[in-house]
Amino acid sequence: MAFDLTVLVPYLGQLADGALLTAEACFFAVLGSFVCGTLAAFAATSAEPGLRRIAGAYTGLFRNIPFIVQLFFFYFGLPEIGLYIDAFTTGCIALSIAGGAYAADVLRAGILSVDPGVVEAAKVSGLTRLATFRLIVLPIALRASVRPLGSVFINLILTSSILSTITLNELTGAAKIVASTTFRPFEVYFVLLVVYAGLTYLMSLAISLLHRRLNRYMAEG
């Protein structure tokens, strides 16, 4: 059988639908993991030992369990105790929580790299702790963390393929179906390769732009 991409033409719509679903899931997952990560990083760098412990437990737990197990627990386990969430929402939540654990670590490192003198200036001026975090610490930490955060987000895109295991026909799920109907796995998965590479390339491009834009005037402290 010769390599022939044209056999996929009738299935392009199906694959495009899958790609769109992947993009949507990734969009929410990136947002969600950023929020989870920021909250956890705030807790991890707080003066409150209780908060620090909670943050430590969160990152420790979710980075040490295979993502597919977390996903199955949410999707197949929770209904047992009466919690039904649809596959798409479950996927986004699971990705957000797992990605958030990695984002938290990256942001924590960024926060610790902020010049303590700058934070002291904010404190002395009378800003509350929350305002200092929101207006001074987080924006400066983000500038240092954009790139490593980008790696976390790229990993999130790659991990989103696992959502196909909970009946979600995102890109990988759609490709599996197309492959089993056409019996042309080589072509199908070749396209899959290219599309994932394209998605992550777009993400890294966006991260680079954001990094350059945020650090325009940050030559030195």
Added chain:
Amino acid sequence: MIAIEKVGKNFGSTTVLDGVELAIAPGEVVSILGASGSGKSTLIRCINGLETVDAGRITVDGFDVAEKAGLAEARRRSATVFQLFNLYPHMTALENVMLAPTMVLKRPRAEVEAEARALLERVGLAARAEAYPAQLSGGQRQRVGICRALAMKPRYLLLDEVTSALDPEMTAEVLAILAQLAREGTTMLFVTHEIEFARRISTRVVFLEKGRIEVNLPTAEFFSEAGGLANPRIARFLSRMAAPEAAAPLSPAPTDAHEAS
């Protein structure tokens, strides 16, 4: 009035402040001199609550900085200028100056911006209002730092070695502004190594030695033969600081074989 009553501070087993008593009344410019490590900066950091005292009490207009509410009020009444500027690197000069008045005092932006621009103009930085700290020279950054402090309309200005990180030319820029503030009657607590300048602008000079106040005298008296200079420690300190060429020649490196082994 800033009242420092029998204040003690330790870092581990090191005593940094030891029974410091000092009062700064409105309108005074009090310079604090002393060798590095004498506790000068720590004293300022205790007043603005960046460090907590281990003994004694500090009040700003009667508000105890050891209490949460007291500290918040004390911080509204005083403003600090730092040795290493500590500007917010992600904000323009103007935004640096405007942040606290808008966020802490909740004053309207337009009004704050007009005042901030006027402050920057006063220190010769009107044209640099939109520049980021990284685009400014050290002297310019410290002038922004002073504007940021003044924007809060503090009753007390705490200056922590504000020219130590600057070359002589930039130091002159910054000192000129401080001299002007002193003439206008701004109350200042001025931790410094600039002895000549302290002599010109202060109403009182305090000499700190190993965490204790060695001398606390009106400026003229401090620099007189019968006053501060009668204290041999101060006389030695002043002669070394003011005239480095008069300092003792470098002693030869120890060559003692016993010590080396």
